[in-house]
Amino acid sequence: MASLRPEFHTEAQCLARSEKFLAAKKELIRSLEESSAKIRGVRPASGTEGARQAYSELITRYVSERGRELYFPFLGSGIGSGPYVELMDGSVKMDLITGIGINFFGHSNPEMISEMIDGIAADPMQGNLQPGVEAHEFSEALLSRLGGGSRLRYVWPMCSGTMVNEVALKIIRQKRAPATRVFAFEDCFAGRSTAMQELTDNPKYREGQPVYGEVFHLPFYSKTAGLERSLTLSLGRMREEIKRYPNRYAALMIELVQGEGGFNFAPREFYVALFEEAKRAGIAVWVDEIQTFGRTGELFAYQKFNLNEWVDVVTVGKMLQACAVIFSEEYNPKPGLVAGTFTGSTAALRTARKTLELLSDGYFGADGKIERLSSRFVRNLNALADGECKGMISDVRAIGGMIAFSPFSGTMDEVKSSLLRFFDNGVIAFQCGHGPYSVRLLPPLGAMTDADVDVACRIMGECISAIGAERRLS
Ligand SMILES: Cc1ncc(COP(=O)(O)O)c(C=O)c1O
Secondary structure, eight states: OTTSOTTOOOHHHHHHHSHHHHHHHHHHHHHHHHHHHTOOSOBOOOSOHHHHHHHHHHHHHHHHHHTSOOSSSOOEEEEEEBTEEEETTSOEEEESSHHHHTOTTOBTOHHHHHHHHHTTTSOSEEBTTBOOHHHHHHHHHHHTTSOTTOOEEEEEEESOHHHHHHHHHHHHHHHHTTOOEEEEETTOOOOSSHHHHHHSSOGGGGTTOOOOSOEEEEOOOOTTTHHHHHHHHHHHHHHHHHHHSTTOEEEEEEOSBOTTTTSOBOOHHHHHHHHHHHHHTTOEEEEEETTTTTTSSSSSHHHHTTOGGGOSEEEEOGGGSSEEEEEEGGGOOOTTSSOOSOSEEHHHHHHHHHHHHHHTTTOSSTTSHHHHHHHHHHHHHHHHHHTTTTTTEEEEEEETTEEEEEETTOOHHHHHHHHHHHHHTTEEOEEEOSSSOEEEEOOOGGGOOHHHHHHHHHHHHHHHHHHHHHHHHO
16 A cells, blocks of 8 residues: 555555554554564573473474474464564574575564555455455566566466466466476475476475376586586486477476575576577476575576576565566466466565565675675584584585585484474574485575674584584483
């Protein structure tokens, strides 16, 4: 409502501008900020043994409802402050993963809350037949940031990363029919639907599910092999497949920085060579930016690698708060192929537009906030690896706000026990990679300071060195 253009004199706009509404909104945000300000750092669960017992019972009840253990005993209270999040037991943790990359601007962000309040009179959900002005404003904001040379032209918002990937695949297949096959990459992740679980290179995620034989996983760039050898391998396989199935490959789907796969990325030349090969065969270049969007030091990772002109379809989600598929004129589908009851909540579309606005302010480029904090993480983690955690931390790596390292020898057990120790001591992180495994950080850099980075690294370092000491004793 607040962002509507002045020439529209709707009741919704009048409400959002009315003195009463503005005063109430101010008061609401002020009282939220007062509560949020009490969350100043990591703290243990509050209260008595009885309160701890009540929290444990709450978790048990939720676990029995969902039929599956939680990764961490985490039930949020609904409030936080920047990188800190409060749980229902009153404890406060520093959240370096934010639900695998959702809250780049931290918890209880007043600017996001202000957007949600502005949408207070709107119907909660929007859809194909019921778009609100927020859907337009979100699409317009996204389209205005695609970068020079991009051929992307249209936006479809949907409710999840998996769904926008489904739409991407459908529109490409429609255009390239009867071609149906897809090139993806070893270790990639694409989502959880029937089609996306086949694109995802992890057989554990499709146990008991049919596989339709439509996907070929190319080797991704390997740092150890280097550029020339990686290209020989990947291009060689690609050419063999194209020859084996002429005109049957519709898409090349790639995460420019593999997320779940372990934050692997390649030099630009690797992508260009593969994209050129794809273009020669009429294969669509589809970049999955659901995890990379906004994080690598440019808004889109394809901008970071200067690949604007190659991309036919891109999918975004996570930190954006809404998900969308963006595509060129050529891939605009025929009516009937793409629709959906829900395209997103009004709050999500508003906060997505706000996210784009906030990101425009000093985050990107070599001197941007993302690069500055990312370098600090890397420096601190390398200092631990050379100092108090010598021999216990290796392979510290980062591209912008995607930061990872391997604890001990990088087995799944070592990563999981490190993550649980971090959690108990007030830091939430997650895993990535497929052996060696790594600790994955997608920190809310938009809400962090240098001091927060130091606290995070100190706690992780203390945990790793305590585990190391215990291992030496046993
Ligand atoms: C690269 C990538 N693609 C797709 C997805 C699926 O997104 P969602 O979990 O929103 O369905 C994810 C989620 O982690 C992802 O990281």
